[in-house]
Amino acid sequence: MSNPPAHRRPLANRDDAMLLVNGLIASLGDLGAVLDEETDHLRVGKLKQAMALNQRKNDASRRYMHMLQAASANAATLRDLAPERLDAFRKEQETFNMQLQHNLTVLATAQALSDSLVQEIATAVARTDTPTAYSARGATIAVKTPEKGRPISLSRSL
Numbered sequence: 001m002s003n004p005p006a007h008r009r010p011l012a013n014r015d016d017a018m019l020l021v022n023g024l025i026a027s028l029g030d031l032g033a034v035l036d037e038e039t040d041h042l043r044v045g046k047l048k049q050a051m052a053l054n055q056r057k058n059d060a061s062r063r064y065m066h067m068l069q070a071a072s073a074n075a076a077t078l079r080d081l082a083p084e085r086l087d088a089f090r091k092e093q094e095t096f097n098m099q100l101q102h103n104l105t106v107l108a109t110a111q112a113l114s115d116s117l118v119q120e121i122a123t124a125v126a127r128t129d130t131p132t133a134y135s136a137r138g139a140t141i142a143v144k145t146p147e148k149g150r151p152i153s154l155s156r157s158l
Contacts, residue, residue, distance in 0.1 A: 011074050011078070014081045018082050018085055020067070020070055020071060020082075021082050021085035021088075021089055023067050024089055025089050025092050027064040028093065030063065032095070034057045035099050036099060037053060038050045038057065039099075039103045039106050042106045043106055
């Protein structure tokens, strides 16, 4: 018979409880550090470097979720054996929530900037398709042309 997963085993003593909460805090800190690194890259336009962090971010997120499941399964015991460390975890969670909000804001800004650039490129390409004509007095006039699309080629590698 195999041993139950770590988050399914009941905590035996205060040391086990402290170890679990400390692991939870550490995993949250690791995830926050990756988010901060991603945010820094995005802020300065280094999209390739930010995207390269996806695997690390996924791994850190998975570790955090595993630790969170373990803490949830032992919530009552943790409240009894390590209440001060749970308070420290809650403070770390507040800090992480601010990091996450900042990261999401930077991501939204990068998305908006990207959308704006694509729109500007499409407008510029359309403008070059509009013929210039002049009236008898030398003023430019609009010439009606049939609506047609012109393909735009974008490179996703940066």
